[in-house]
Amino acid sequence: MExxxxKYFVSVAESLNFTRAAARNFVAQSALSGQIAGLERELGVPLFHRNSRSVSLTEAGRVLLPLAQRILADVDIARMEVEALAGLRRGTLRLGLIQTPATSVDVIDVMGEFHRRHPGIEFAISDAPSGRMVAAVAAGTLDVAVVGMEASELPQGVESLPLAVEPLxxxxxxxxxxAGRGLVGIPELVDGVQFIHFxxxxxxxxxxxxAFARAGIPPVGSFEMGQIHDMIRLAARGVAVxxxxxxxxxxxxxxxxxxxxVVPLADHDAVHPVSLVYMPARLSSAAAAFVEEFRIRPLPTPS
Incomplete structure (x- = not known):
């Protein structure tokens, strides 16, 4: 197995399309298909279900995919580590960022200070929901990520550095x-109005x-949006809360x-923890230096 x-297997598995995978790897489709067939012969099992309309992973393919992604990620780290043997002079830091860190630790300021110290390290930024970015850190496709989760929610092997606990x-x-209330409970907040979920x-x-569960009511079936700024603007215009x-x-x-x-919630447990997550077992020099930038800053107290 080479x-x-x-690499070809992961490309096909992620795109579920041999043509796109071949283009992504700058090889002819026939050559890529031949390499996949050879891998299947070596393993003794089919990795894909193929027909004229679609491609899907077999059970063996689903088992192999995270392992292959991890191997390729480790190879990338090994390459960067060798290149950086004389110091943090060049390389890439794969960083995941939630849309809004919502923390008094200024992540952008940390990135700027890191760049000042290590100008040869480039950032590759991903923006996705916290659950997906934690999975990417576990799989080795992200080095570190700032997410809205706490240690108890993380998979085995992933560690976290708390950054803040922000009230909702x-x-x-x-x-x-x-408007202007000192406190509001969720049942009263959503009574007779639409609610915007993130x-x-x-x-x-x-x-x-x-918070809805603690209030004893199911999450209301309103609508969701992907930009917090737009959620607030719609609420400001009275469309929803x-x-x-x-x-x-x-x-x-x-x-x-x-x-x-802005109205405080009566539920004091309604908070948003923000953490930096990483895999100590496969922390590159660049990622370790980035984590250290956060460690040397004082941890903010909850607001």
Missing amino acids: LRHL VAVVAADSPL ARESGLRRRVEA TIVPHTDALEAERTGDTPFS
Whole structure:
């Protein structure tokens, strides 16, 4: 089994299309298909179901995929480590960032300081829900990620450095009967109005759904959006109500064009933890240096 066989297999498995996988690897489709067939003969099992309309993974293919991704990721790390043997002079840091870190630790400032110290290290940034980025760190396709999750939610082998615990707040229109309230419970917040959820698989979505569960009501069937800024703008216009981290609400108040009201939640357990996650077992020099940039900063106390 050769590395290029695994590379071709992963390309097909991720795209489920031999033509696109061949183009991605700059080889003829016939050559790529031949390499996949050779890998299947070597393993003694088919890796793909093929017909004229679709390609899908067999059970063996599903087992092999995360292992192959991990092997290729480790090879990339080994290559970068050898290249950086004389110091952190060049390489790539694969960094995952939630849409809004919602923390008094300024992630952008940390990235700037890291770049000042190690100008030869390039950033490759991914933006996805927290659950997906944690899985990517575990699989080795991301080096580190800033996510809205805490240690108890992480898979084995993935560790975290807590950055902040941000309170969640309700956002309502300025003329809402709830505007200016000292506290609001979720049943009252959603009574007779639509609710805007954040994207599925995100840490924020988990926190809000947990708050609904503690309130004894199911998550209301309204609608979801993928941009917190747009959620707040719609709530400001009275279209619906929403729940977001306090930092995001404050930033929207500072920059927004429509006034709205930020109302604290009666549920004091409704918080949004933010952590830096990484795999110590496969931490590259660049990733280790990036984690250290966070360690040397004082941990903020909960707001």
